[in-house]
Amino acid sequence: MDDDPGGLEAALSALEAELALPVTVIDNAFFLNRRNIFEYDRRSHRKNPVCEAGFCERCVRHCRYAMNSRCARERRPFLAVCWKGIAQIVAPLRHGNIHYGMLYLGLWKGAGPEPGTEAELPPEFFRLRDTLSAPPEELGGMLALAQLCADGIVMKLLKARLLDTVPDERGARIAAFLREHCSEPIGLGDLADELGLSRSRTSLVVRELFGESFSRRLQAERVERARHFLAGSTATLRRIAAECGFSDEFHLSRVFKQHTGETPSEFRKRHLDPPKS
Numbered sequence: 001m002d003d004d005p006g007g008l009e010a011a012l013s014a015l016e017a018e019l020a021l022p023v024t025v026i027d028n029a030f031f032l033n034r035r036n037i038f039e040y041d042r043r044s045h046r047k048n049p050v051c052e053a054g055f056c057e058r059c060v061r062h063c064r065y066a067m068n069s070r071c072a073r074e075r076r077p078f079l080a081v082c083w084k085g086i087a088q089i090v091a092p093l094r095h096g097n098i099h100y101g102m103l104y105l106g107l108w109k110g111a112g113p114e115p116g117t118e119a120e121l122p123p124e125f126f127r128l129r130d131t132l133s134a135p136p137e138e139l140g141g142m143l144a145l146a147q148l149c150a151d152g153i154v155m156k157l158l159k160a161r162l163l164d165t166v167p168d169e170r171g172a173r174i175a176a177f178l179r180e181h182c183s184e185p186i187g188l189g190d191l192a193d194e195l196g197l198s199r200s201r202t203s204l205v206v207r208e209l210f211g212e213s214f215s216r217r218l219q220a221e222r223v224e225r226a227r228h229f230l231a232g233s234t235a236t237l238r239r240i241a242a243e244c245g246f247s248d249e250f251h252l253s254r255v256f257k258q259h260t261g262e263t264p265s266e267f268r269k270r271h272l273d274p275p276k277s
Contacts, residue, residue, distance in 0.1 A: 025093070051084075054120065063082065087108040105149070220259060237253065
């Protein structure tokens with residue numbers, strides 16, 4: 001790893017060993033991934049055999065985006081069950097009004113997969129899921145522990161000056177709005193309504209805070225979302241384009257290369273299932 005502020009990785013590994021439960025950290029801007037602050041296994045649910053079995057874009061959509069939106073609303077740890085029927089505690093990584101990502105703690109057998117999805121999952125998944133225990137009946141202590149861990153991670157990263165920060169609360173609101181709605185056909189007017197400002201004032205605020213136009217910022221957010229799907233699933237480019245707000249796979253490829261200097265296929269080849277250290 002390039003950085004391990006305050007021995008974070010060692011501390012989380014010790015916590016996993018003590019609890020015999022997996023701990024995963026997923027950030028919503030790919031920042032921690034790019035800096036390699038945590039080991040690869042720490043940043044992906046695919047280290048869990050039951051998560052790896054049948055892993056697809058639905059998993060990325062749930063664990064990265066749906067849970068990110070829920071954390072932004074609820075702000076406190078909660079127990080969540082994914083579309084495959086796997087339960088985990090999710091704790092927001094937050095400082096002030098800025099939400100950086102999620103800490104996942106535990107792995108339990110929840111309700112069954114969503115109706116109509118059973119055929120999408122391999123037999124190995126059901127075998128592995130049956131080896132899991134049910135969530136603890138009393139979750140209060142586990143939720144408090146998840147909150148303590150999440151707060152500790154954020155404080156360590158802030159102290160080490162390793163977190164990107166947004167200039168002010170409006171910047172955090174803009175970033176959150178784009179992150180949550182970039183897959184939709186939104187425009188400057190939608191953000192203006194969210195902020196309660198005129199279109200011209202909103203355009204100026206975005207440029208002041210982010211150094212680029214609204215359309216460019218929206219494109220960048222969509223490209224970032226596409227990076228997560230490319231690195232974390234085997235979904236087709238057409239499917240990823242639809243998930244990320246692009247009109248089709250050709251639009252995705254053109255914009256992706258403009259922003260990153262490489263095609264989606266080239267990016268996927270470098271990042272999908274990187275070798276584990």
